[in-house]
Amino acid sequence: MQDDVVIMYVFVMTVDVPVGGSSVNLDVAHPCRPVQFDFGVEKVRAGVSVECSRVDDLYRLAVCGLQRFEWKEFVFPDVVQQLFHGARAEKFIFTNKSNEIQVKSLSLREKISAYYLKNMKIALIGYGKMGHMIEQIALERGHEIVSIIDIDNREDFASEAFRSADVAIEFTTPQTAYDNYLQAFAAGVKVVSGSTGWIPEHGEEVRRLCREEGHTLFWSSNFSLGVAIFGAVNRYLAHIMSGFPAYDVRMEEVHHVHKLDAPSGTAITLAEDLIHAIGRKDKWVKGTFTAPDGTVSGTEACAANELRVDSIRRGEVPGIHSVVYDSEADCITITHDAHNRKGFALGAVLAAEYTATHEGLLTMDDLFQF
Ligand SMILES: NC(=O)C1=CN([C@@H]2O[C@H](COP(=O)(O)OP(=O)(O)OC[C@H]3O[C@@H](n4cnc5c(N)ncnc54)[C@H](OP(=O)(O)O)[C@@H]3O)[C@@H](O)[C@H]2O)C=CC1
Numbered sequence: 001m002q003d004d005v006v007i008m009y010v011f012v013m014t015v016d017v018p019v020g021g022s023s024v025n026l027d028v029a030h031p032c033r034p035v036q037f038d039f040g041v042e043k044v045r046a047g048v049s050v051e052c053s054r055v056d057d058l059y060r061l062a063v064c065g066l067q068r069f070e071w072k073e074f075v076f077p078d079v080v081q082q083l084f085h086g087a088r089a090e091k092f093i094f095t096n097k098s099n100e101i102q103v104k105s106l107s108l109r110e111k112i113s114a115y116y117l118k119n120m121k122i123a124l125i126g127y128g129k130m131g132h133m134i135e136q137i138a139l140e141r142g143h144e145i146v147s148i149i150d151i152d153n154r155e156d157f158a159s160e161a162f163r164s165a166d167v168a169i170e171f172t173t174p175q176t177a178y179d180n181y182l183q184a185f186a187a188g189v190k191v192v193s194g195s196t197g198w199i200p201e202h203g204e205e206v207r208r209l210c211r212e213e214g215h216t217l218f219w220s221s222n223f224s225l226g227v228a229i230f231g232a233v234n235r236y237l238a239h240i241m242s243g244f245p246a247y248d249v250r251m252e253e254v255h256h257v258h259k260l261d262a263p264s265g266t267a268i269t270l271a272e273d274l275i276h277a278i279g280r281k282d283k284w285v286k287g288t289f290t291a292p293d294g295t296v297s298g299t300e301a302c303a304a305n306e307l308r309v310d311s312i313r314r315g316e317v318p319g320i321h322s323v324v325y326d327s328e329a330d331c332i333t334i335t336h337d338a339h340n341r342k343g344f345a346l347g348a349v350l351a352a353e354y355t356a357t358h359e360g361l362l363t364m365d366d367l368f369q370f
């Protein structure tokens with residue numbers, strides 16, 4: 001393909017918008033903005049044909065859950081079916097910069113597959129609860145697991161199999177994550193990581209490695225779509241509550257008994273966002289810690305400018321996060337309650353698919369815009 005050709009994928013499709021009524025502005029209904037979708041139209045109504053260009057747009061649509069389409073034109077059904085779970089495709093058109101329509105087939109196919117997520121080569125670093133769940137979801141989505149590194153085979157960072165990975169997905173421990181990033185970077189492999197608890201010690205250096213030395217890390221304290229939405233609600237609620245000082249605010253997180261860090265990474269992210277929005281709080285502090293046997297340590301006492309975060313370790317709870325605004329008159333609580341680890345694992349694989357074609361320090365804000 002010539003260098004000056006911009007790959008444009010023009011799809012004519014009927015969109016069934018799963019949220020809202022019969023007429024929905026994507027800007028409102030979904031974590032995306034029309035301009036980023038490049039629809040050529042500002043509003044998309046259920047049952048209306050729209051044009052969508054660029055693979056990125058399709059990818060984002062898939063991420064946003066727009067999965068029911070009636071495709072009127074295209075080719076490459078495998079690519080589309082992978083994203084939209086069964087959508088049918090007949091004809092595929094793309095244009096170059098001068099809008100001259102060209103139809104290409106097999107020579108481009110590989111390029112699209114590579115760009116597009118099919119058969120991505122994934123390495124797993126950490127093969128515990130998350131590593132196993134991620135393996136299952138990555139295989140379901142058509143990817144290949146080329147290397148699995150756990151605590152007892154770290155020499156495999158130097159292996160050809162590891163080096164061949166498009167992306168490594170890292171879920172290990174607060175103590176080991178940073179070294180794993182260094183090993184993967186040295187092997188020239190991009191990293192998606194959900195390990196928590198390493199930022200106070202290594203955050204600055206990791207930011208520098210990505211911003212100044214060209215390495216790529218997609219990190220999030222929580223990869224689930226639900227928590228991404230919850231985070232947006234948290235920011236919005238905090239913005240409202242900043243005008244109502246009669247309410248004091250505190251947070252609580254509950255996790256399984258195996259968790260090594262407290263408070264959870266998600267709680268810290270939510271707390272930092274909240275502090276940013278509420279002038280009367282300027283730092284978060286650890287509150288009480290309830291151990292698996294019910295023993296409570298720590299304290300509920302904190303200064304007015306401090307946001308208290310309580311931690312509870314109980315059974316096999318995958319993760320519950322609450323933000324509580326309490327006044328003399330009433331109490332407002334928002335809670336995210338993960339039923340299992342699937343949401344985290346799917347989010348991590350989606351992030352890996354995104355990371356394969358992006359560079360630098362990436363976050364959930366790159367994947368979902370609210
Ligand atoms: N961002 C998110 O969405 C989520 C983040 N997490 C975070 O991910 C991390 C892992 O969670 P989870 O999978 O539940 O934990 P597990 O303890 O189940 O798994 C961690 C795995 O990493 C292995 N490991 C330990 N040290 C190393 C090392 N140096 N190199 C390679 N592997 C190593 C462990 O081996 P061994 O058991 O032999 O020690 C274990 O198999 C935690 O920090 C957790 O907070 C968890 C869920 C979601």
Ligand SMILES: O=C(O)C1=N[C@H](C(=O)O)C[C@H](O)C1
Binds near residue numbers: 196221255267318
């Ligand atoms: O350790 C866990 O399990 C989890 N860790 C992450 C965190 O620390 O926030 C995300 C999720 O809550 C599960």
